[in-house]
Amino acid sequence: MVAELSAALIVEIDRTAALIASQTNICILTGAGISAESGIPTFRDKQTGLWENYRAEDLATPEAFVRDPKLVWSWYQWRRQLVHDKAPNPAHLALAEWQQNTNQRLTLITQNVDDLHEQAGSQVTHLHGHLWRNRCHQCTASYQEPDADKQSQLFDDKLLTCLHCKGYIRPDIVWFGEALPVEAWQIAEKAAAGCEVFISIGTSSLVYPAAGLAQLAKQNGAKIIEINTDPTPNTVVDITLTAKAGEVLPLLVELLLK
Structure with a gap:
């Protein structure tokens, strides 16, 4: 060294x-x-594969999630796939x-x-925030899928809903525009x-x-x-x-x- x-x-x-x-x-x-x-790619790195036509700055916002929660959730599942073995x-x-x-x-x-x-x-x-944690976008309650671990979550882009208020589940990450x-x-x-x-x-x-x-x-x-x-x-x-x-x-x- x-x-x-x-x-x-x-x-x-x-x-x-x-x-x-x-x-x-x-x-x-x-x-x-x-x-x-x-x-682990940085936000400055160009998106690849299915996401090359998107900018990270346009996906990591509460407005983007409200507009198209499936798109944003799928992107984060892809990001989890990228980093899970690092x-x-x-x-x-x-x-x-x-x-x-x-x-x-x-x-x-x-x-x-x-x-x-x-x-x-x-x-x-x-x-x-934490890439491997989830919470409700609506009521902010933390979310742990029953019997789930990192491996089982990697490729599943099905939207999850909150057990308390039925709001959509999002990654527990601070997005652009959030405190x-x-x-x-x-x-x-x-x-x-x-x-x-x-x-x-x-x-x-x-x-x-x-x-x-x-x-x-x-x-x-x-x-x-x-x-x-x-x-x-x-x-x-x-x-x-x-x-x-x-x-x-x-x-x-x-x-x-x-």
């Missing part, structure tokens, strides 16, 4: 580890880039190892809706405001409100670290590690847990 990294990047990782090791409260925000390293990559595993073995207060927040952090063993707060979950956002805000180091991994830090977390951390005196293959023009960032998270984090965490 180390041999594959440039000397300049290794120096920056050493500097980053020294900074993080001297602090107590760490807040980490992960985005689509970390899941992309496990083969596994945590070295970045997910490194974060889990760090969280499980550190004396620091480490809060992990994600914009992703997959469960790769959980599969790796992390405790994580989801800002945008973030109150409790999750409160956890994220508190962690960002109280941290000494804020680490942004695989996210552009340009999409609000999550993008505001780094600014909130900075306003409260935190150092901001970005790990991304395509760094964003963000003036609040103190250290940028331009590389894949799966290449950087294993070495960074190894240094931190020495």
